[in-house]
Amino acid sequence: MARTSRRNAENIVAQETGSIYRTAIYARLSNEDGDMDTLENQLDLLKSYVGGQDDMTLSKVFFDNGYSGTNFERPQFMQMMEAVKRGDVNCIVVKDLSRLGRNYIETGDYIEKVFPFLKVRFVAVTDGFDTDNGDTADGMIVSVKNLVNDVYAKDISRKIITSFRTKQKRGEYIGLVAPYGYLKDKEDKHRFVVDEATAPNVRLIYQLKKEGYGDDRIARALNERNIPSPRRYRYQIGVTKSDRYAASLWGRNAVHTILTNLAYLGHMVQGKERQELCNNIPKHLTNKEEWIIVENCHEAIIDQQTFDEVQEIIKEKSRVQREKREKSRAGTIKEENYLKGYLECGCCGTGINLSQVIRKKQAVRHYYCRGYQQWREPFCSNKYRVDKHVLEQAVLETIKQTVFNMQDIEHDKLICRDNNGREKNSRRLGELALKKKQINRYMADLYVDYEEGLLDSHDYSVMKDKYQTEYDNADLEEKAIIFNMKDEDARAVSGDKLSELLKKYRKVKKLNRGMVECFIEKVIVYDREHFKIIIKGTDAIFESLKGVAQ
Missing domain, CATH: 3.40.50.1390 (Resolvase, N-terminal catalytic domain)
Structure with a gap:
């Protein structure tokens, strides 16, 4: 056979x-x-x-x-x-x-x-x-x-690095996107030609800086004049196809990048980032001494005198701000932002930031809308600054009222919530898996935009960190659910323990991060006195409380 x-x-x-x-x-x-x-x-x-x-x-x-x-x-x-x-x-x-x-x-x-x-x-x-x-x-x-x-x-890798370095030292551009104000020469993609449609905007930015405008104010002035931002302009001319940039606005980072770029003097500046696989060197920003600068490679948009004047203005402002910080000792007086990640502007929907200043040796902390701070009206009209302790107290009182209502729930109802817990956990795992898949896709698109030069390193880092935080949170929640499903008995908490925990929260006099994570879904800020505090569903709160009680 x-x-x-x-x-x-x-x-x-x-x-x-x-x-x-x-x-x-x-x-x-x-x-x-x-x-x-x-x-x-x-x-x-x-x-x-x-x-x-x-x-x-x-x-x-x-x-x-x-x-x-x-x-x-x-x-x-x-x-x-x-x-x-x-x-x-x-x-x-x-x-x-x-x-x-x-x-x-x-x-x-x-x-x-x-x-x-x-x-x-x-x-x-x-x-x-x-x-x-x-x-x-x-x-x-x-x-x-x-x-x-x-x-x-x-x-x-070694051969590519050698080839790239040779081109850079000859003043040949090896990037994908020319700086705002320039276009790649159609006859030689390694050279720049002045883009007559955007070069006047670059000159305007330098002029406004000389007149005393800050970066935020310059960005607002450009937006008010409906001048397309670099990302929006590249979308309009077809350099990038991503719809996310179709309505992109000017911001302080884009303005600062233009104000400090030697390319506008006619110089080719490369090597600001470095990565060498052959030598096990990961991608990183380089010191200015390591940059490869070849002068007079293309037509200048800004003259040397104007450029130098602007650099002195930037340098002086940085010095003044540094001295103020050192004198106020703001860096040594810190307080946790318990509501970080839970706040949203009721006007424009962007996140809410926390500011801190020292007045009469006392730290004064306020929440403010990031959208209004950067873009003003008509993008956002929420110009109000909300006292940190006022908002925290409002949240605390809402949580206490929620706790009071929850204590009226019958003891048996509190216990029986585990009966259908596995089904709910399974649904949530599916939601988290989909969310992680979406975030991975967003991060992939983000990296492509960065590699193509559509995002600078700062914006890429900020957006990547945001997506990474969302992914890590989803991953952490997913692992916690899986752990809980594998060991039902270990996570069972008696009604007495939960009751004790609820009683404890009713007596708390100051908000803490744990309470926010257990009870709060979102806080929408409209002005100094009007907030919408959205509490999680009862089931979600009980699940969070069980983890704390253990």
């Missing part, structure tokens, strides 16, 4: 038992890959391969375009791993090992540790590698291939 191969036997078993792998295909293309190895070619190959397997069904398609294989923090790759953790996928197929990654150690960890731990089958089609084969010789081949990929990636 002919001997049946191990693979054929597995296929027969899979067909007989109905064990079909839920398969995700993954493709990756970096900026250094050749034209023949396109994403389309990879995906066609992978779909054809999966379609020809009796024990696979195509469930998901993931691909990262323009991402190096040395870094595993790729948007689509991370989404694929989330799908694996959720159980949506238990098989991953790639064209070859280099598509998974070119980092020798980390790629090996995924193949030898992560995938087996998650019970995920991994296939590299053109390398003939399949973790279901369990052949030890393949493991040696994989290690060698990974090492070769790692060395190849670093060699490519």
Whole structure:
């Protein structure tokens, strides 16, 4: 009788038992890959391969375009791993090992540790590698291939860095987007030409600064004149396609960037950021001494005298502000912002910030609308500053009233809320998984905009931190729910303990962060005296209280 191969036997078993792998295909293309190895070619190959397997069904398609294989923090790759953790996928197929990654150690960890731990089958089609084969010789081949990929990636990085440095030193621009006021020369994309549509706006910004305008005031003046911001202008001329910039306004960061950019003197300034894979140097901002500056590469928009005058104004203002801070000792007198992340302007919907000044050796703290502070009317008319302690006291009294009402709930009702808790937790896990997936997509789009020069490093950092905080909060809540569902008995809290906790909250005289997190959904601020304090639903409050009571 002919001997049946191990693979054929597995296929027969899979067909007989109905064990079909839920398969995700993954493709990756970096900026250094050749034209023949396109994403389309990879995906066609992978779909054809999966379609020809009796024990696979195509469930998901993931691909990262323009991402190096040395870094595993790729948007689509991370989404694929989330799908694996959720159980949506238990098989991953790639064209070859280099598509998974070119980092020798980390790629090996995924193949030898992560995938087996998650019970995920991994296939590299053109390398003939399949973790279901369990052949030890393949493991040696994989290690060698990974090492070769790692060395190849670093060699490519070294060559690219050398090429870029040479171009930068010759005054050739290697970025994607020209500074506001300039366009890339159609005949030579490494050179700038003056954009006559926006260059007058740059001169106006410098003139207003000389007249004593602050950055915020300049931004407001530009918005009042309906002058498109850099992001909005690039959207209008088709440089960027993202609709998020269609109504983008001027802000202080955009103004400050223009006021300090040597490019407007006709100089080519590059190397403000640095990253070297071959030397294991991550992306970071460089000191001014490390910048590559080549003078007189293109037509100047601002003359040297005007530029120098503006730099002196900026320097003097920074000195005065620094002396004020040191004299007031504002940095040494701090108080926690218990309502951080829960406040929203009732006029424009933007967040509410907390300011602190020292008057007569006393710290004075007020909440103010960030939208009004930066853009004024007509964007927002909420010009009021709300005393921190007044708003906190209003929130505290609302929480106390809520506690009083909750104590009237029958003891039995308080206990029986666990009966349908698992169903609610399951729904919430689904919501959190969707939220995390959306945030990953937003962060991926954000990174693309940053890499293309549509966002400066400050804006990218602020927006990335915001999304990362939202992701971390969702992830933390997800882990807490999973932990609770696995151990129902451990999280059971008696009605007596909850009653004691509610009594304690009724006697509290000062708001704290824990109370805010337990009870508050959102606080909308309309003016100094009018607030809308939105309390969480009763079920959500009880769940939070149980965690505190434990």
